[in-house]
Amino acid sequence: MKTLRVMMLVHTTLVPPDDLTSAKDPRMEKYRTEYDVKQALLKLGHEVQVVGMYDDLAPIRKTIEEWKPHIAFNLIEDFAGNSAFDYYLVSFLEMMHLPYTGCNPRGLLLARDKALSKKLLSYHHINVPDFMVFPMGRVRKRTRALRYPMIVKSLMEEGSVGISQASYVENEEQLRDRIALIHERIHGDAIAEQYIDGRELYVTILGNTQLQVLPIRELSFAKTAEGLPRMATYKVKWDENYRERWGINYQFAKDLPDALGERVAKVCKRVYRTLEMSGYGRVDLRLTADGKIYVLEANPNPGIARDEDSTLSAIKAGMSYEEFIERILRLGFRAHEGAET
Ligand SMILES: Nc1ncnc2c1ncn2[C@@H]1O[C@H](COP(=O)(O)OP(=O)(O)O)[C@@H](O)[C@H]1O
Ligand SMILES: [Mg+2]
Numbered sequence: 001m002k003t004l005r006v007m008m009l010v011h012t013t014l015v016p017p018d019d020l021t022s023a024k025d026p027r028m029e030k031y032r033t034e035y036d037v038k039q040a041l042l043k044l045g046h047e048v049q050v051v052g053m054y055d056d057l058a059p060i061r062k063t064i065e066e067w068k069p070h071i072a073f074n075l076i077e078d079f080a081g082n083s084a085f086d087y088y089l090v091s092f093l094e095m096m097h098l099p100y101t102g103c104n105p106r107g108l109l110l111a112r113d114k115a116l117s118k119k120l121l122s123y124h125h126i127n128v129p130d131f132m133v134f135p136m137g138r139v140r141k142r143t144r145a146l147r148y149p150m151i152v153k154s155l156m157e158e159g160s161v162g163i164s165q166a167s168y169v170e171n172e173e174q175l176r177d178r179i180a181l182i183h184e185r186i187h188g189d190a191i192a193e194q195y196i197d198g199r200e201l202y203v204t205i206l207g208n209t210q211l212q213v214l215p216i217r218e219l220s221f222a223k224t225a226e227g228l229p230r231m232a233t234y235k236v237k238w239d240e241n242y243r244e245r246w247g248i249n250y251q252f253a254k255d256l257p258d259a260l261g262e263r264v265a266k267v268c269k270r271v272y273r274t275l276e277m278s279g280y281g282r283v284d285l286r287l288t289a290d291g292k293i294y295v296l297e298a299n300p301n302p303g304i305a306r307d308e309d310s311t312l313s314a315i316k317a318g319m320s321y322e323e324f325i326e327r328i329l330r331l332g333f334r335a336h337e338g339a340e341t
Helices: 028-043 058-067 083-095 105-112 116-123 172-186 234-238 240-246 258-274 309-316 321-337
Strands: 005-011 047-053 071-074 131-134 150-154 190-194 199-207 211-213 217-221 248-252 279-287 293-300
Touching: 005 028, 005 058, 028 047, 028 321, 047 058, 071 083, 071 321, 083 105, 105 116, 105 293, 116 258, 116 293, 131 172, 150 172, 172 190, 199 258, 199 309, 199 321, 211 258, 217 309, 234 240, 240 248, 248 309, 258 279, 258 293, 279 309, 279 321, 309 321
Parallel strands: 005 047, 005 071
Antiparallel strands: 131 190, 150 190, 199 211, 199 217, 199 279, 217 248, 279 293
């Protein structure tokens, strides 16, 4: 690929400082993704301009006019602190006719909403947990016969924000309490889902129309006693010491028979297409003891720092980190041209 001018879009607090040059720098914890992607782009020979964003689109327009980037590398996850605004930002890039990496606005919108996405998937006969939404500021009696145990989550948040052991509820009182907590703390709607017991698998997909499913990752709870809830709570996701203490591990899925792996891959491709995702994405699912697949959610633009599940899957598939980043760039162009990958 020829040398490109790449406008890297990041949150304003995550512009990697110029003197950040070592992966061992303690500041790296905060800037990991931005640093890794920027270094990969430079190593690939591209020119990079990082644009920090908060609640103003003007810097994007200015950079487009003055620097004429070929493509935007989109690492933005919210606009003005609201994670549901990410698709407006991508819509702006679309309207500026600038190619960008990752998911298109419709895919972002459809996948973000944990209720809307499940409605679409179940229409296409893809198994999802039964669920019910509890909107903020409205009293809602339970109208659907959801069975306990359930898990209560934020309808729109990501990264396991608002998910702890207490999100697993076994009776009406616990359900009410947890819904109230989501409303108060997250200031948004809550969703209660039937809790699905089983292995937790993460499946990364690359592509726009032609899709490549990468080797499957798993969150393994080897030491959690049978019958206890196994969930990627906020602590599990973000606290390495906690994982170590409880024997919880992110690893490649072991002992997954080929036929089952293929079935999982097929379902995940259907999820990706149904939710109109593009670029790269990760489908999170549960596999029950009797071999049933339940899709938990689909994540457009999942984490792509060097140590993230999607990256490790790409490397296992034979790519170097730089090749993975280059693939993502190329897919951004192809989506814009409407061509095959
Ligand atoms: N219906 C469910 N059954 C069992 N576990 C669930 C269910 N929903 C969520 N979880 C657990 O909680 C984690 C986070 O839920 P998820 O819907 O993926 O939210 P987020 O967008 O914050 O990642 C999942 O990875 C899984 O471990
Ligand atoms: Mg998730």
